[in-house]
Amino acid sequence: MKAAKAKPVSESQIIMTEMVLPSDTNALGTIFGGKVVSLIDIAAAMAAGKHSRSTVVTASIDALHFVSPVKLGEYIHIKASVNYVGTTSMEVGVRVDKENPLTGEMKHTATAYLTFVALDSDGKPRTVPPIEPKTETERRRFEAAKIRRKSRMQLAEELKSHS
Numbered sequence: 001m002k003a004a005k006a007k008p009v010s011e012s013q014i015i016m017t018e019m020v021l022p023s024d025t026n027a028l029g030t031i032f033g034g035k036v037v038s039l040i041d042i043a044a045a046m047a048a049g050k051h052s053r054s055t056v057v058t059a060s061i062d063a064l065h066f067v068s069p070v071k072l073g074e075y076i077h078i079k080a081s082v083n084y085v086g087t088t089s090m091e092v093g094v095r096v097d098k099e100n101p102l103t104g105e106m107k108h109t110a111t112a113y114l115t116f117v118a119l120d121s122d123g124k125p126r127t128v129p130p131i132e133p134k135t136e137t138e139r140r141r142f143e144a145a146k147i148r149r150k151s152r153m154q155l156a157e158e159l160k161s162h163s
C-alpha cells in the first residue's frame, strides 16, 4: 500500500477564543479547571481530527499545570497543534493564554499535551499520515514529543510489570 503523504503542522492548527462567562466560574470568580480541560480537549481533538481526517478519541492527557487564574470577563485563547505522529496516535500540544480585555495584556495560563488515536469505521485504531515539522519551533516540539512518547511507553511498561 502507498504510504500517506506527510502533512504540515500548519494544516491542522487550531486557534479558539472564548470569553469567561459567569456559568464557567467558581466562588472566587475565576474559571473552573474542568472548563479549561474541556476547551483544551476540544481544540486538541479538532487538530488531531484535521490532521488524520478521521474520528479520534482522547487516549491520554499528560500532567496539566494551571499557572495563572482566568477571571470572569477575560478572554481565553487556546492554540492546539499536532507535535508528533506515531502509527495510529498523535500528540497534540495545547497552549492556553488569557487576555485582559481592557488592557490587552496577555498571560500564560496552561500548557497540556494530549494523545489522540484515530479510529476506523469499526472503532479500531487506524494509521495516520506522518507530520512534517517545517519551522524551528515545530522541529523542537517534534523532538520533545518523541521524548515524552518514549517516557510514556516506559512508564506503561514498568506499571504493567508491577501489576
Ligand SMILES: CC(C)(COP(=O)(O)OP(=O)(O)OC[C@H]1O[C@@H](n2cnc3c(N)ncnc32)[C@H](O)[C@@H]1OP(=O)(O)O)[C@@H](O)C(=O)NCCC(=O)NCCS
Binding pocket: 057, 058, 059, 060, 085, 086, 087, 088, 089, 090, 115, 117, 125, 152
Ligand atoms: C485509545 C484506545 C483507542 C487505544 O486502544 P488500544 O487497543 O489500546 O490500541 P493500541 O494498543 O493498538 O494502541 C494504539 C495507539 O494508541 C497509543 N495509546 C494507547 N493507549 C495510550 C495511552 N494511554 N496514552 C497514550 N497513547 C496510547 C499507542 O501507543 C498506539 O500508538 P501508535 O499506533 O502511534 O504506536 C482505547 O484505549 C480507547 O478506546 N480508549 C477510550 C478512549 C475514549 O473513550 N476517550 C474519551 C474519554 S473517556
